[in-house]
Amino acid sequence: MAEAKFDEMDHYKQAELMKFDFRPPPTGWMDTPTDFRPGSWIYPGKAKHLEYLDLPNPREWAVTDEDWQLPKNWKEIVLEGMRERLSRYRTFKIFMDICVRCGACADKCHFFIGGGDPKNMPVMRAELLRSIYRKDFTALGKVFGKLAGGRELTVDVIKEWFYYFFQCTECRRCSVFCPYGIDTAEITIIGRELLGLLGLYVNWVIEPVANCFRTGNHLGIQPHGLKDTLEFFAEDIEDSTGIKVDIPLNKKGAEVLFVTPSGDFLADPGTYTCMGYMALFHEIGLDYTWSTYASEGGNFGLFTSHETIKRLNAKIYAEAKRLGVKWILGGECGHMWRVLNQYMDTMNGPPDFLEVPKSPLTGTVFDNARSTKMVHIMEFTADLIRHGKLKLDPSRNDHIKVTFHDSCNPARAMGILEEPRYVLKNVCNNFYEMPPNTIREQTFCCGGGAGLGTDENMEMRLRGGLPRGNAVRYVQDKFGVNELACMCAIDRATLTTVCDYWAPPVRVTGIHELVSNALQMKGAKDREVNFRLEEIEHWKQKAAPAGRKEGSSDV
Amino acid sequence: MTLKDLLHSSRAAILKRWFEKTLETYAPDASAFFDGQKDRFANPVGKALRTGTRVMLDCLLGEMDAEKICAGLEEIVKIRSIQDFTPAQAVSFIFSLRQIIREELGQELDSSRLTELAEFETRIDQLALFAFDIYVKCRERLYEIRVDEVKRSVSGLMRRLNREEEKAQS
Amino acid sequence: MRVVIPLIAVIILFMLAYFGVEAAGLQTLFGVVFPYIALVIFIVGLIYKIVRWAMVPVPFRIPTTCGQQKSFPWIKPSKLDNPSGTLGVIGRMALEVLCFRSLFRNTRTEIQKDGPKVAYASNKWLWLGGMAFHWSMLIVSIRHLRFFTEPVPGVIIGLQDLDGFFQVGVPVFYATSIIFLLAVGWLFLRRVVSPQLRYISLANDYFPLFLILGIGTTGFLMRHLMKTDIVAIKNLTLGLLSFNPAAPAEASGMFYAHLFLVCVLFAYFPFGKLTHLAGVFLSPTRNLSNNSRVVRHINPWNYPVKVHTYAEYEEEFGEKMKKAGIPLDKE
Numbered sequence A: 001m002a003e004a005k006f007d008e009m010d011h012y013k014q015a016e017l018m019k020f021d022f023r024p025p026p027t028g029w030m031d032t033p034t035d036f037r038p039g040s041w042i043y044p045g046k047a048k049h050l051e052y053l054d055l056p057n058p059r060e061w062a063v064t065d066e067d068w069q070l071p072k073n074w075k076e077i078v079l080e081g082m083r084e085r086l087s088r089y090r091t092f093k094i095f096m097d098i099c100v101r102c103g104a105c106a107d108k109c110h111f112f113i114g115g116g117d118p119k120n121m122p123v124m125r126a127e128l129l130r131s132i133y134r135k136d137f138t139a140l141g142k143v144f145g146k147l148a149g150g151r152e153l154t155v156d157v158i159k160e161w162f163y164y165f166f167q168c169t170e171c172r173r174c175s176v177f178c179p180y181g182i183d184t185a186e187i188t189i190i191g192r193e194l195l196g197l198l199g200l201y202v203n204w205v206i207e208p209v210a211n212c213f214r215t216g217n218h219l220g221i222q223p224h225g226l227k228d229t230l231e232f233f234a235e236d237i238e239d240s241t242g243i244k245v246d247i248p249l250n251k252k253g254a255e256v257l258f259v260t261p262s263g264d265f266l267a268d269p270g271t272y273t274c275m276g277y278m279a280l281f282h283e284i285g286l287d288y289t290w291s292t293y294a295s296e297g298g299n300f301g302l303f304t305s306h307e308t309i310k311r312l313n314a315k316i317y318a319e320a321k322r323l324g325v326k327w328i329l330g331g332e333c334g335h336m337w338r339v340l341n342q343y344m345d346t347m348n349g350p351p352d353f354l355e356v357p358k359s360p361l362t363g364t365v366f367d368n369a370r371s372t373k374m375v376h377i378m379e380f381t382a383d384l385i386r387h388g389k390l391k392l393d394p395s396r397n398d399h400i401k402v403t404f405h406d407s408c409n410p411a412r413a414m415g416i417l418e419e420p421r422y423v424l425k426n427v428c429n430n431f432y433e434m435p436p437n438t439i440r441e442q443t444f445c446c447g448g449g450a451g452l453g454t455d456e457n458m459e460m461r462l463r464g465g466l467p468r469g470n471a472v473r474y475v476q477d478k479f480g481v482n483e484l485a486c487m488c489a490i491d492r493a494t495l496t497t498v499c500d501y502w503a504p505p506v507r508v509t510g511i512h513e514l515v516s517n518a519l520q521m522k523g524a525k526d527r528e529v530n531f532r533l534e535e536i537e538h539w540k541q542k543a544a545p546a547g548r549k550e551g552s553s554d555v
Numbered sequence B: 001m002t003l004k005d006l007l008h009s010s011r012a013a014i015l016k017r018w019f020e021k022t023l024e025t026y027a028p029d030a031s032a033f034f035d036g037q038k039d040r041f042a043n044p045v046g047k048a049l050r051t052g053t054r055v056m057l058d059c060l061l062g063e064m065d066a067e068k069i070c071a072g073l074e075e076i077v078k079i080r081s082i083q084d085f086t087p088a089q090a091v092s093f094i095f096s097l098r099q100i101i102r103e104e105l106g107q108e109l110d111s112s113r114l115t116e117l118a119e120f121e122t123r124i125d126q127l128a129l130f131a132f133d134i135y136v137k138c139r140e141r142l143y144e145i146r147v148d149e150v151k152r153s154v155s156g157l158m159r160r161l162n163r164e165e166e167k168a169q170s
Numbered sequence C: 001m002r003v004v005i006p007l008i009a010v011i012i013l014f015m016l017a018y019f020g021v022e023a024a025g026l027q028t029l030f031g032v033v034f035p036y037i038a039l040v041i042f043i044v045g046l047i048y049k050i051v052r053w054a055m056v057p058v059p060f061r062i063p064t065t066c067g068q069q070k071s072f073p074w075i076k077p078s079k080l081d082n083p084s085g086t087l088g089v090i091g092r093m094a095l096e097v098l099c100f101r102s103l104f105r106n107t108r109t110e111i112q113k114d115g116p117k118v119a120y121a122s123n124k125w126l127w128l129g130g131m132a133f134h135w136s137m138l139i140v141s142i143r144h145l146r147f148f149t150e151p152v153p154g155v156i157i158g159l160q161d162l163d164g165f166f167q168v169g170v171p172v173f174y175a176t177s178i179i180f181l182l183a184v185g186w187l188f189l190r191r192v193v194s195p196q197l198r199y200i201s202l203a204n205d206y207f208p209l210f211l212i213l214g215i216g217t218t219g220f221l222m223r224h225l226m227k228t229d230i231v232a233i234k235n236l237t238l239g240l241l242s243f244n245p246a247a248p249a250e251a252s253g254m255f256y257a258h259l260f261l262v263c264v265l266f267a268y269f270p271f272g273k274l275t276h277l278a279g280v281f282l283s284p285t286r287n288l289s290n291n292s293r294v295v296r297h298i299n300p301w302n303y304p305v306k307v308h309t310y311a312e313y314e315e316e317f318g319e320k321m322k323k324a325g326i327p328l329d330k331e
Helices: A009-018 A047-052 A074-086 A090-098 A110-115 A122-137 A139-148 A155-165 A173-177 A184-197 A203-215 A223-241 A270-284 A306-323 A335-342 A344-348 A377-386 A408-412 A418-427 A458-479 A489-502 A511-518 A537-546 B003-009 B011-023 B028-036 B044-061 B066-080 B087-108 B111-153 B155-169 C004-022 C027-055 C086-099 C125-147 C154-163 C175-193 C195-200 C203-224 C230-241 C253-271 C273-282 C310-324
Strands: A256-259 A327-330 A374-376 A402-405 A483-486 A507-510 C107-111 C118-122
Touching: A047 A203, A074 A090, A074 A122, A074 A155, A074 A184, A090 A122, A090 A184, A090 C027, A090 C273, A110 A458, A110 B028, A110 B044, A122 A139, A122 A155, A122 A184, A122 C195, A139 C203, A155 A184, A173 A184, A173 A408, A203 A306, A223 A270, A223 B155, A223 C310, A256 A306, A270 A377, A270 A489, A270 A507, A270 A511, A306 A327, A306 A344, A306 C310, A327 A335, A327 A377, A335 A344, A335 A408, A374 A377, A377 A418, A377 A511, A402 A418, A402 A458, A418 A511, A458 A489, A458 B044, A458 B111, A483 A489, A483 A511, A489 A507, A489 B111, A507 A511, B003 B011, B003 B044, B003 B087, B003 B111, B011 B028, B011 B044, B011 B087, B028 B044, B028 C195, B044 B066, B044 B111, B066 B087, B066 B111, B087 B111, B111 B155, C004 C027, C004 C203, C004 C253, C027 C230, C027 C253, C027 C273, C086 C273, C125 C154, C125 C175, C125 C230, C175 C195, C175 C203, C203 C253, C203 C273, C253 C273
Parallel strands: A256 A327, A327 A374, A402 A483, A483 A507
Antiparallel strands: C107 C118
């Protein structure tokens, strides 16, 4: 063909060169090997952490390696692992058998909604395992093989599992819509356990696990470091309110042991929520203690294996017993409450050395925690407010228009929906809900739960965070919302990022940070700054007529 | 009738084909979902593709208001820049508009309209340049927030260390 | 491939029975031997499956909660979506099994243009199709009991009359037959038309669909187009029930094909996904109450694990704790 000039028609045919074919190859999904895209996967677990935890096959390897250095008998290990789990978990056995592939779950996963990778449809995530189950554990699959939906277990399958089981945040949204309640979180947990048998972990999960086992918290903060941290918070509280709060640490004979996710010790904005707890406990004169040994409420064991959940969780009851407290109070966290609500008592109970929790201020007996003896702080605070035990001025949060993100686990593995809203409405005048199909039991994940909240898979996280970010942007445009409240430490870290990309400049806050803004503490100075040490204009105006000298009570 | 008038009269058809062509860049399962699910909260990608293409086409056919056109572009590019695409793939949907318009005009497109067409396609080129800017901006943003998050994860610690240092000095 | 092979399989099965009877006169094989075999496989297979499921323990109480928990008397709990007791669980399961409640959840929000009003529409086609299919299948099955009972109980006759309420055609068209065929057809079309569903569907999704479609079509043809000897059929069914069977030569090949496809369905039942009929009752995310903080759930295989004790912790960090003034156990 002759070269066409700019103003000749033929020239424009070249536009066809821009036609790309993005459609996947016409082979079925079983025959299409996984394409490992950067930005989608997480670095593997380092050998030293596996060794510390006595986990199998510790070695240094990279996801991009051709050879993942699996044990020689890897196939046997996986199949034996499946056999064992099929006989231990009815969920696993039933979920392998009864899916009819109706497609109700297909468009419910935030990763599929935001990214469009078909293997992120929950049904497909389960099929990755189910196809192996059919081939090796069912009569039809043994006879008819591929025709019955079975496939051979190969190294490529293992790689595919690794890729996709670490693209699931175990948020259980799909389970809400499944007519049989098939829970992909359960499938992912088992899938990761099987990978774990081969020494395939991600570092962002296994390092915190190793840290937690050794030092008592995911971040690896040692006891004296934790003391420093809390003292530092106390200083900031004093700067803001003029009140010096106590820091009871490993105090024997306290009434309550307080456990919260360690994410709130180091990372903003979780730190401000942590200060919120400290201010609240001081204000009501709660006889409580922190623990350095059980300084982690969260449990990355949930993202590793059932056994690891138990190994890490054991510290909480053990410490409650050692310190001789009466009951345990838990802070704002998501997956932590899945473990505390659905696993702790079964794994490490019964805690018969504790008493049924009773609020020392209101006398309310927390009957719904009769057996575990552990109360959610949102229940505790809601009860305080209900009984008028807190002096609150919600107008102090008038500079904030807030919306509330239901964290996946408290919503779908517990059902704590009204308590946080009750607290929010009592401490803020401007509270706006996001659209109904994005909150409560239908809430969208932040995209960084279940051990995915690291930075090397940021593209993946932002895809997963799109549905949530999109709903935030809607209330931002419509009502001028400028803060997103949540009660989960992972959310506080990851939603900040999600909002930075999808709905800037909305910022993220914990509920107890808002409580602390509204809390009228006895003996406090006229506050001009919040716990972030930011000057709040309308607080200053209120404080000014009192005729205080400027900057009088700064350190 | 000018070329623009012609395009105006087939605006709906062009828009539809452009949207469909853009959807084709996704896996068929995904594009069916992005197309079919009309709820903007259950399907933010589909919503952005629809709104974005509409805003851009209106700008191309009317005033080339840079601010408006970038807003429309950003809706789409912001999403495509973090999806599984290479940079070229991410902005390729703009170039498909050329082909669509030529096909849509069909018989009407004789040699007397070539100058007009070239003019119009310059606008599309301009759009492509904007898209390039926005794509890079989004990727920069991505790396920024990655760094920000890492910083934030130890921000409490840093503040503490700084204060301790201050104290030690004073 | 995933569609064609099951389709061919069902056609072959149909021809096998049709010509087996019409050409080879294998009435006894298709009318007596296969039904007994299929029934035995069905009953034994399904019981085996359920027992196998039931033998697997439920180590953790992990219901998916879809509403407010029971906490304070002043907060209204969601009794059905987040049951705190057995009654709630029964209600939840009943709604799930009878009304397919979870599928009904597919709500969708639509923002009206230029208005602050949010309207809710719903995306309930799957729910509607599923309901139509399962319920009409149940009613059709119950209606068939008229071939197995003598005299026919009033209930069945009543149901039959209700079903033929519109009195259209001779013999009367049953509403459920039409709904049933339409629903199966729709469930099939959905699988081939929607790319999403085509991607996830397997041969063992299409096979039962074709089988059921074949059963429905042959049944419909027999009733309305190709008359068959009902008295002879009833003799066969009653004979089968009384273990004194005789396969009548009067019944048509179409009848034997219908019967054979039913037999294949019964025999296939315990092996594939059709076991969801029983499995739905055993799903731990639905059939457990959310009371794990109130009553301790027991895991029968709970085993001791290696933990890091406080003593070991103090061993490692004791010095630092002492320096920082944190109380120690030793001393």
